[in-house]
Amino acid sequence: MTNVINNHYLISKKARDVVADVLGYEIEKLQIKPVSGGYSRNRRSVVGRDDTWVFVKEVDTTLLPNGGKEEKWWLKKDNLCVGALNKIAPEFVPEWSRLELGGHVLIMPAYIKEDGWLWQLPKYIKLQNKYIEAVLNVTKKLETVNFKDSEIKKMQLQPYFRDKIGYDEGFDQIIKSKTVRNKLLEKFVSLKNVYPESDQLKYDQVIILFNNKNELKEFKNIATNLTKQPNDCFGLCDVRSDNIAYNTNTGQIKLVDWNWASFTPKNFGSTEFLIDMARQGVDIKAWFNSINIELLVTLIGYWLKSCINKPLAPGNNLRDMQAISAANALSIYNLIK
16 A cells, blocks of 8 residues: 655655755765655655655656646645644654745655654554554644644634535435446455455445445435534644654654644544554554544545545555545444444
């Protein structure tokens, strides 16, 4: 579930020149490493030498529609959020970030494995539990963060995701369109042929769901209830292991990719994170009380609708991730109800 890594995804020569200047090294002495995971169309690399490393994200306007205007804003928002949070919750974000090259390049500290940092679910069960507890603790603390109205406007943190997914009409399209249902059937049959046998039941549950119009209508009503929940909790809005640095020595958490940050209903971050943990094979029953049920159901319809869209780019597995996440969200719901 990672992007294809090749030179297409490494940062450009221009970006490397900028990083060399920021770090004070000659460019020939810098090492550049690819970054796996994630679903961005931006170029990304870890760059540095010895004990000095940075993470670099670059908007390449030659590869993106509309000159990368949207992606440039995302880098700007990411930079603004890191700066604002460093004043009120510095323990959860990178210590600094810089926008360079006219807003095309974002640079921040790299949290590397040599310093005890992990960018994935730990392998050992005891450490997995500590990891999950640590992330959930961070998401709940972030929900209490407050910003001035001027800061909210500047960073565009106005509530967005609740209504985006609550009024998405994903369930409506599945109910009304045989074409959509056939595309979904084709999608999940293909997943059954590729992914582990342990996930087969989850995919079968989805196939049964989109042929059950009564349950789909029930889910549609639940999704409508999500839009009635207050949007008063701040969050990253993309809490999954690709965006989480976990220090196995200290238990510290650093969250990155703040370009989708927003105010949401309670337990938005913990719900999306626990779905991601279930997608990676973790038994999350112990944390069911951290799940927003209305959000859980709403995400099923949103991801099912999205997973049959065209891929973002060759080698990008976002659509498969959305389909698998929908299957895991449904599986969780079936265990809770």
